[in-house]
Amino acid sequence: RIDGDRLWRTLMDLAKIGATPKGGLCRLALTDLDREGRDLFVRWCEEAGCTVTVDEVGNIFARRPGRSPDRPAVCMGSHLDTQPTGGRFDGIYGVLAGLEVIRSFNDQGIETDAPIDLIVWTNEEGARFSPPMLGSGVAMGVFTLDHVLDIRDTDGVRLGDELARIGYKGSVPVTGHAMGAYFEAHIEQGPVLEAEDVEIGVVTGAQGQRWYEATVTGRESHAGPTPMRLRRDALAGAAVMMEAVEAIALEVGGDACSTIGRVQVHPDSRNVIPGRVWFTIDLRNPDPDALSRMDAMLRERLAAIADKRGLTLELTDFWAFPTTPFAPELVGHVRRSVERRGLSHRDIVSGAGHDAVYVARKVPTAMIFIPCENGLSHNEAENIKPEHAASGCAVLADAVLATAG
Amino acid sequence: RIDGDRLWRTLMDLAKIGATPKGGLCRLALTDLDREGRDLFVRWCEEAGCTVTVDEVGNIFARRPGRSPDRPAVCMGSHLDTQPTGGRFDGIYGVLAGLEVIRSFNDQGIETDAPIDLIVWTNEEGARFSPPMLGSGVAMGVFTLDHVLDIRDTDGVRLGDELARIGYKGSVPVTGHAMGAYFEAHIEQGPVLEAEDVEIGVVTGAQGQRWYEATVTGRESHAGPTPMRLRRDALAGAAVMMEAVEAIALEVGGDACSTIGRVQVHPDSRNVIPGRVWFTIDLRNPDPDALSRMDAMLRERLAAIADKRGLTLELTDFWAFPTTPFAPELVGHVRRSVERRGLSHRDIVSGAGHDAVYVARKVPTAMIFIPCENGLSHNEAENIKPEHAASGCAVLADAVLATAG
Ligand SMILES: NC(=O)NCCC(=O)O
Ligand SMILES: NC(=O)NCCC(=O)O
Numbered sequence: 001r002i003d004g005d006r007l008w009r010t011l012m013d014l015a016k017i018g019a020t021p022k023g024g025l026c027r028l029a030l031t032d033l034d035r036e037g038r039d040l041f042v043r044w045c046e047e048a049g050c051t052v053t054v055d056e057v058g059n060i061f062a063r064r065p066g067r068s069p070d071r072p073a074v075c076m077g078s079h080l081d082t083q084p085t086g087g088r089f090d091g092i093y094g095v096l097a098g099l100e101v102i103r104s105f106n107d108q109g110i111e112t113d114a115p116i117d118l119i120v121w122t123n124e125e126g127a128r129f130s131p132p133m134l135g136s137g138v139a140m141g142v143f144t145l146d147h148v149l150d151i152r153d154t155d156g157v158r159l160g161d162e163l164a165r166i167g168y169k170g171s172v173p174v175t176g177h178a179m180g181a182y183f184e185a186h187i188e189q190g191p192v193l194e195a196e197d198v199e200i201g202v203v204t205g206a207q208g209q210r211w212y213e214a215t216v217t218g219r220e221s222h223a224g225p226t227p228m229r230l231r232r233d234a235l236a237g238a239a240v241m242m243e244a245v246e247a248i249a250l251e252v253g254g255d256a257c258s259t260i261g262r263v264q265v266h267p268d269s270r271n272v273i274p275g276r277v278w279f280t281i282d283l284r285n286p287d288p289d290a291l292s293r294m295d296a297m298l299r300e301r302l303a304a305i306a307d308k309r310g311l312t313l314e315l316t317d318f319w320a321f322p323t324t325p326f327a328p329e330l331v332g333h334v335r336r337s338v339e340r341r342g343l344s345h346r347d348i349v350s351g352a353g354h355d356a357v358y359v360a361r362k363v364p365t366a367m368i369f370i371p372c373e374n375g376l377s378h379n380e381a382e383n384i385k386p387e388h389a390a391s392g393c394a395v396l397a398d399a400v401l402a403t404a405g
Numbered sequence: 406r407i408d409g410d411r412l413w414r415t416l417m418d419l420a421k422i423g424a425t426p427k428g429g430l431c432r433l434a435l436t437d438l439d440r441e442g443r444d445l446f447v448r449w450c451e452e453a454g455c456t457v458t459v460d461e462v463g464n465i466f467a468r469r470p471g472r473s474p475d476r477p478a479v480c481m482g483s484h485l486d487t488q489p490t491g492g493r494f495d496g497i498y499g500v501l502a503g504l505e506v507i508r509s510f511n512d513q514g515i516e517t518d519a520p521i522d523l524i525v526w527t528n529e530e531g532a533r534f535s536p537p538m539l540g541s542g543v544a545m546g547v548f549t550l551d552h553v554l555d556i557r558d559t560d561g562v563r564l565g566d567e568l569a570r571i572g573y574k575g576s577v578p579v580t581g582h583a584m585g586a587y588f589e590a591h592i593e594q595g596p597v598l599e600a601e602d603v604e605i606g607v608v609t610g611a612q613g614q615r616w617y618e619a620t621v622t623g624r625e626s627h628a629g630p631t632p633m634r635l636r637r638d639a640l641a642g643a644a645v646m647m648e649a650v651e652a653i654a655l656e657v658g659g660d661a662c663s664t665i666g667r668v669q670v671h672p673d674s675r676n677v678i679p680g681r682v683w684f685t686i687d688l689r690n691p692d693p694d695a696l697s698r699m700d701a702m703l704r705e706r707l708a709a710i711a712d713k714r715g716l717t718l719e720l721t722d723f724w725a726f727p728t729t730p731f732a733p734e735l736v737g738h739v740r741r742s743v744e745r746r747g748l749s750h751r752d753i754v755s756g757a758g759h760d761a762v763y764v765a766r767k768v769p770t771a772m773i774f775i776p777c778e779n780g781l782s783h784n785e786a787e788n789i790k791p792e793h794a795a796s797g798c799a800v801l802a803d804a805v806l807a808t809a810g
Contacts, residue, residue, distance in 0.1 A: 084672040085625060085680070127674045190630025209629070211675065220490060222783040223664035223687045224614070225595025225756025228654050230780065235665055236651045242644035249633050259628035260640055261675040263668055267489040269532045270616065270666040270685045271757075272783040275490070280675045282628045351630025352676075375635065378627040378677040 001108065002397055004390030007100040011389065014040060014080075014096065015088040024380025025088055029081035029123035030058070030159065035166035037080045041095065041120060048102050050118070054170025056145055058122040058163045059135045061177070064102050066115040066404060072180030074112070074404040075363075076101060076396060077119030079135075079355060083127045087382020089187045089372065089389075095120055097185040097393040101400055113405035114180055121355040122163070129159045131211065131319035136355035138174050140362050145174055181330055181403045184356040185368040185396045187384055191375025192348060199391050200338045201348035201369030205325040206357045207255065207286035210295055210317070213278065214241065214302065217312040220267065220275030231273055235265055237309045238277040244301045245281055248294050256294060257284040257351070280318070286349045288323050324357045327364035330403065334366050337398035343391055352377075368395050406513065407802055409795030412505040416794065419445060419485075419501065420493040429785025430493055434486035434528035435463070435567035442485045443573060446500065446525060453507050455523065459575025461550055463527040463568045464540045466582065469507050471520040471809060477585030479517070479809040480768075481506060481801060482524030484540070484760060488532045492787020494592045494777065494794075500525055502590040502798040506805060518810035519585055526760040527568070534564045536616060536724035541760035543579050545767050550579055586735055586808045589761040590773040590801045592789055596780025597753060604796050605743045606753035606774030610730040611762045612660065612691035615700055615722070618683065619646065619707065622717040625672065625680030636678055640670055642716045643682040649706045650686055653699050661699060662689040662756070685723070691754045693728050729762045732769035735808065739771050742803035748796055757782075773800050 017037045018027030027033045038060060042052050045062035053061050063073065078094025098118040105112070121139075126132025129151045137143045149160030163169040188194075193201050218234035242260050249258035259282040266276040283298065285291035299315060306313035338345040348369055350357075356365050370392040373383035422442045423432030432438040443465065447457050450467035458466045468478065483499025503523040510517070526544075531537030534556045542548045554565030568574045593599075598606050623639035647665050654663035664687040671681040688703065690696035704720060711718035743750040753774055755762075764770050775797040778788035 083674055083677055085677070125674075126676060130675055132676065188630060189627045191632070191635060192630075207629070219781075220784040221781055222594045222757060223666060224612070224662060224689055224758065225593060225597075225782070226662070226780065227596070227660070228651075228662060230596060233651070233664070235647065235668065239644040239647035239651075239665075242640065243648065246633075246638070246641045246644075255632070257629060257631070257633060259638070259676070259678055260644075261628060261670075261677050261679065262673050263640065263670045265666075265668045268667050269488055269530075269783070270535055271531060271537065271664070271687055272488055272490070272666050273664055274666065275784070282676055284629055352627060353629065375631065376624075376626055377630070378674070379625040379680070 002100050002104040002390060002393045004386060006103065007096060007389055007393055008386045010096050010099065011088065011092065014092055018082065020085065020380050022380035024382060025082045025086050026084055027082045028084065028128040029125065030162035030166055032166065034081055038120065038168060041080065044099055045118065048099065048106060050102065053172045054168055055172040056170060056174040057135050057138045057148060058168040058170065059139060059174065060120040062118040064116040066112045068113050069115060071114040072178040073115045073117035074400055075117040075119055075179050075182045076400060077121060077355065078184050078186060079121045079124030081123055081125050083125050083378045085380050087377055087379060089382055089384050090189065090377050091124055093187055093389065094185045097396050100393050101397045104397065112401065116400060116404060124355055128153050132353055133355055133358050136358040139177060140358045141175055142358055179363040182356060182359045182363050182365045183368065183396055183399050184354055185392045186354060187372040187377060188369040189372060189377035190351050193369060193371035194375055196346060198346050199343045199388060200345040200395055202331060202335050202338060202345055203326060203350050203367035203369055204331055204347050205323065206350035206353060207284050208288055208291045208323040209321055209353055210283045210291060211319040212281040213316050213318050214281060215314040216241065216277045216306065218275055221273045223271040223273055226273060232310045233273045234277045234311060235274040237305055237311045238279060240305050241302050244305060245298065248297045252290055252294055254290065255286050256290060258282065284351065286323055321353065321357060324360050326360055326366045330364050330366035333399040333402045334368055334395060337395045341394065366399065368392050407505050407509040407795060407798045409791060411508065412501060412794055412798055413791045415501050415504065416493065416497065419497055423487065425490065425785050427785035429787060430487045430491050431489055432487045433489065433533040434530065435564065435571055437571065439486055440571035443525065446485065449504055450523065453504065453511060455507065458577045459573055460577040461575060461579040462540050462543045462553060463573040463575065464544060465525040467523040469521040471517045473518050474520060476519040477583040478520045478522035479805055480522040480524055480584050480587045481805060482526060482760065483589050483591060484526045484529030486528055486530050488530055488783050490785050492782055492784060494787055494789050495594065495782050496529055498592055498794060499590045502801050505798050506802045509802065517806065521805060521809060529760055533558050537758055538760055538763050541763040544582060545763045546580055547763055584768040587761060587764045587768050587770045588735065588773065588801055588804050589759055590797045591759060592777040592782060593774040594777060594782035595756050598774060598776035599780055601751060603751050604748045604793060605750040605800055607736060607740050607743060607750055608731060608755050608772035608774050609736055609752050610728065611755035611758060612689050613693055613696045613728040614726055614758055615688045615696060616724040617686040618721050618723050619686060620719040621646065621682045621711065623680055626678045628676040628678055631678060637715045638678045639682045639716060640679040642710055642714045643684060645710050646707050649710060650703065653702045657695055657699055659695065660691050661695060663687065689756065691728055726758065726762060729765050731765055731771045735769050735771035735804065738804040738807045739773055739800060742800045746799065771804065773797050
């Protein structure tokens, strides 16, 4: 039994920090607002009797002791940072559902054999500091600590400096934390569950992603006296490339996705033919072969466009992870809970990356999805139903209990 | 007779202020560097015996007296501000060629009947504060003074505040300056003169321009779990629009040009499908009917793309001027000088806007073009030949003398 009202109140309380006029959140990683959110979370955990520690990359661990202190912890978690125009639930729901599990275990006097750790991972979104999933990535040995501390935001500010500044550069070694299992509850961030009127998504894994940066170089010249045929317009070329990027996902079909999220034009003056354009590319597919095909199409087509237009293309691999299956026995715990509780459900593959994707490399992992309104996420209008929040939390409690003994 | 070496040395001296590593200039309007450049110019003018005044929008007037002080001045001029990655000659050449005319008149003891005014117009480029040609525009009654003082740069800084800050908010009324004629020497900024190996372009007028701002609005959502068919991707739509803008000039052909110089993507995060994209459009054509046709094509095609993709398009007229012929009798003075001096020449229509375009609305006006290397301008590599600089200056001197008596 969990307290759905308390969970909702807690979500709404945390949503006050960084609230935007359009009803969303802007609480970018390692800003003052992120600190405020973390501080409130830490206070709540301590009030719930947990011991809180922070590791070298700012990941927060709130421990509820178990009967066997030496058993690796059964863990729950997600993230508290948001997109610049993000919603109130992406990440935050998973963290506060975990808090509600601990609170309700306390209320009911439930003891577990293994300790329970509730984890907040640093900089999951990849919005302020890129790529995403940095805290879990360092913890799982995907990135070195030094590399991540040295990542800079677009203003050139170092992640490590911001971590220290907001007081979340902890001393606990970031690798080697003893995790026996990891459960992450999350909003789906897509339209599937809502469209099928299903309460819970039993997440079997996450689709693969490949991120790139493209720099197109042409020749700056005057927008007036330079005849069209003599132009080497980096932006005109980049526009055709952007269309090609969209076409790749459309042609490959199925669940293929392609997105360009960021563009920078140089020198960015109205009457100068752009000499250089930089943009990001995000390709996704649950089918590894199809993702490789998309990668090959991207390289070939963008190079051909650059070639035809006398432009130079630099296409660099920025970040990637392969399609990642979750641990069948933990997914089984989730499925059994859903079935026992009589919740409508379906298996689903995550379209987004989550800290769970990196954790799954070292630790048995599963995820629980709940529907979100209009499938909308990374949008201030992101919304969920309180009853779905409660159901997902109850399933999380069941799964943790089944695992922690 | 003018002193070509002195003109070149003066150009190189002014090119030290705001010099970029790639050999160009970044001396944006009303910055500290613009002030430095203006200060040096004013010193040079005073050393040449001129009286310097500054009007309410920061236009600088250096007067060399004539025998008939009440005759309206015969004027020369251009601008000292540059693009962010601009060259050493765009605008600056016209100003310093004017200075060399005054210096050589002094050396040779030449008196004129009409006074001669050498003018530096404020913010011609339209790079920091947009649109272009603001100083000449206010002087000619195209814009009100208050409107222009209130224009802001992309950081939100007011033109009027910057003018005061750098000490160039003068007290001379900006309208009503008595100008009897205006000559502007300038680099061609295009490839025509060089391609035909011609020393002087006799400028008969300037082609028309239409500038726009487009805002495309879609729906922000997550780059992963949002299926392609459910997206309303503002950037994917904007990319197709950008291609359409390029196609308009290619289809209309002739001298038609179209350029997109600036793009802003919102929220500019790698894993967010952009919800809003803003970009600028610059259409040009010497044929007024063809320019109107381009305008109609733009409106129709961009609207159709938005419509097809479920996007909203806001297309606003930002700035425009019609094809502008110069004064035949002044153009005649230029042509006669070129012929007498045996310089190779051709008639040419300016592809760029110049202060001369606004001045021509009220005052008989002509321009003199010299070739530039590879037709390149609005580029740090912009370059000219010293002998062309000298020839253009000599023609300017002849034309001024023929007009001032
Ligand atoms: N859940 C989430 O928004 N993660 C960010 C990484 C991604 O873009 O998939
Ligand atoms: N000459 C020049 O670069 N003027 C700026 C206005 C334009 O873009 O034509």
